[in-house]
Amino acid sequence: MSSSDDVDKLRRELERLQRDNARLQMMVEASLEALVFHRQGRVVDVNPAFTRIFGYSRDEARDMDVTLLAAPEYRQRVAEAVRSGREQPYEALGLRQDGSNFWGRVQGHNVTWGGEHYRVTSVEDISEQHRAMQALRESEERYRLLVDTCPDAIVATDTDTNVIMANGQALRLFGAENLEQLQGIEGGAISFLAAAQYTRARQNIQLTLENDIQRNIEYELVRRDGSKIPVEVSAATLRDDNGRPTGFITVIRDVSERQQAEQERRLMEQQIQHAQKLESLGVLAGGIAHDFNNLLMGVLGNASLALAELKPGSSLQRTVQKIETAALRAAELTNQMLAYSGKGRFLVQPLDLSTIVREMSELLKVSIGKNVTLRLDLAGNLPAVEADASQLRQVVMNLITNASEAVGEEAGLITVYTGIVEADRKYLDSTSFPDQQLGEGRYVVLEV
Numbered sequence: 411m412s413s414s415d416d417v418d419k420l421r422r423e424l425e426r427l428q429r430d431n432a433r434l435q436m437m438v439e440a441s442l443e444a445l446v447f448h449r450q451g452r453v454v455d456v457n458p459a460f461t462r463i464f465g466y467s468r469d470e471a472r473d474m475d476v477t478l479l480a481a482p483e484y485r486q487r488v489a490e491a492v493r494s495g496r497e498q499p500y501e502a503l504g505l506r507q508d509g510s511n512f513w514g515r516v517q518g519h520n521v522t523w524g525g526e527h528y529r530v531t532s533v534e535d536i537s538e539q540h541r542a543m544q545a546l547r548e549s550e551e552r553y554r555l556l557v558d559t560c561p562d563a564i565v566a567t568d569t570d571t572n573v574i575m576a577n578g579q580a581l582r583l584f585g586a587e588n589l590e591q592l593q594g595i596e597g598g599a600i601s602f603l604a605a606a607q608y609t610r611a612r613q614n615i616q617l618t619l620e621n622d623i624q625r626n627i628e629y630e631l632v633r634r635d636g637s638k639i640p641v642e643v644s645a646a647t648l649r650d651d652n653g654r655p656t657g658f659i660t661v662i663r664d665v666s667e668r669q670q671a672e673q674e675r676r677l678m679e680q681q682i683q684h685a686q687k688l689e690s691l692g693v694l695a696g697g698i699a700h701d702f703n704n705l706l707m708g709v710l711g712n713a714s715l716a717l718a719e720l721k722p723g724s725s726l727q728r729t730v731q732k733i734e735t736a737a738l739r740a741a742e743l744t745n746q747m748l749a750y751s752g753k754g755r756f757l758v759q760p761l762d763l764s765t766i767v768r769e770m771s772e773l774l775k776v777s778i779g780k781n782v783t784l785r786l787d788l789a790g791n792l793p794a795v796e797a798d799a800s801q802l803r804q805v806v807m808n809l810i811t812n813a814s815e816a817v818g819e820e821a822g823l824i825t826v827y828t829g830i831v832e833a834d835r836k837y838l839d840s841t842s843f844p845d846q847q848l849g850e851g852r853y854v855v856l857e858v
C-alpha cells in the first residue's frame with residue numbers, strides 16, 4: 411500500500427513538473443524579447459524571438475560566441491558584462507545575421523542548472539525608441555538653433571516671471587554676460603521694466619493668464635547698466651497636462667531703430683510739407699512782388715519827373731529824393747522776393763558795407779521804437795565784400811528790428827558797428843558757423 415502511494419505521489423509530481431515545464435516553455439516561446447541561454451560565453455539555446463530579431467535559426471545560434479551578436483564597437487562591453495556577471499540593464503548595438511544593426515536593451519541573469527553556472531540574457535529591440543529619441547533630439551536641436559539665432563530676445567519664466575531660460579539675444583538685450591545674471595533677481599523679469607510700468611505689466615500678465623497670449627505690448631526696458639531702450643513684448647502662457655499655468659514664453663523686440671525710422675519719416679514728412687508751403691508762399695510772394703514792382707515803377711518815374719521839374723535849392727528836393735531812395739529800396743526788396751520765388755535773380759557785386767548801412771540810416775531810424783536811440787560806428791575805407799545789396803540790407807534791417815524788440819519798452823541804445831577783424835582759428839571756431847570751415851585771415855564784420 412505504501413509503495414502504491416509513493417508511485418502515485420511520484421506520478422503527480424512528474425505531471426506537475428511537466429505542466430510547469432510546458433508553461434515555462436510557452437512563456438519563453440511567447441516572449442517578445444530574444445532570450446539567450448549561454449555558458450562561458452557560448453550559446454546553448456535560444457527562443458523563437460531570438461530568431462526573429464537576429465535572423466539566426468536555433469541550430470545556427472548554438473555554440474556561437476555571444477559577443478558576435480553585438481556590433482564590433484560594442485563587443486568589448488558585452489564581454490565585460492558576461493565576465494563580471496553584470497545584471498543591470500544596458501544598451502548595445504546588435505548585429506543581425508544579414509549584417510544590419512539594431513539598438514537593443516540587454517539584461518543578463520546568472521543561474522545555476524544541474525550544478526553548472528549559466529547565464530540567461532534578454533535582448534529587447536528598442537530601435538523604434540532610439541529613432542524616436544533621435545528625432546526628438548534633432549527636433550530639440552533645430553528649435554535650439556532657431557531660438558539662439560532669433561533676432562528677438564526669447565525668455566522662459568515661471569508664473570512669478572523668474573527667468574528660467576534666455577537666448578543669446580536676450581542676454582545682449584538685458585546687458586547680461588550669462589544666464590545666472592538674469593536669475594534670482596527680486597521681482598523677476600518685471601524688475602527690468604521702468605518702475606512706472608510695473609502696474610501695467612502685472613495687469614498684462616493677468617490678461618495673458620486669462621487669454622493665453624498677449625501681443626505687441628510696448629514697454630521701456632531698463633538694462634543692467636541703467637540705459638533704457640523701447641521694446642515690444644509678446645507673451646504666451648505655458649500649461650501642464652492638467653491645464654494649470656506653469657510659466658510664460660516671452661518674445662522681446664528692440665524697437666529703437668524702428669522708432670527712430672518712424673521719427674525720421676515724420677520729420678521728412680514735416681520737411682516736405684514745409685517745403686510745399688514755402689513753394690506755395692514763393693508763388694504767392696512772386697505774384698505780389700511782381701505786381702508791387704509795377705506800382706513802384708510808377709512811384710519812381712513820378713519821383714524822377716518831380717526832381718527834374720524842381721528848381722535847384724527847392725525845399726521839396728530833399729523830400730522827393732527820400733521818396734525816390736525809399737522806392738528804390740522797395741524795388742530791391744521786391745526783386746529779392748522775386749529771386750526767392752524763382753522769378754528773379756540775385757545780383758552779387760562788390761559792396762562797401764559801411765556805405766550800405768549809412769544809406770539805410772533814415773529807414774533804420776523809423777523802423778525802431780521811439781524809446782531807442784540808433785548810433786552808427788562805421789569804419790571808412792573798408793575792403794569791398796561780394797554780396798547782393800538787397801539781401802545785405804535785409805540782414806541789417808532784421809538785426810536792427812530784433813535788437814529793437816529786445817530793448818522792449820525801456821529806453822535803450824542800439825549801436826551798429828562795421829570794421830575789420832583778424833580772425834584766427836580760435837575766433838572762427840567760436841562763431842556760430844563752425845561747419846563752414848572758414849580760413850584764417852582778415853574779415854569785414856558787422857556788429858549790432
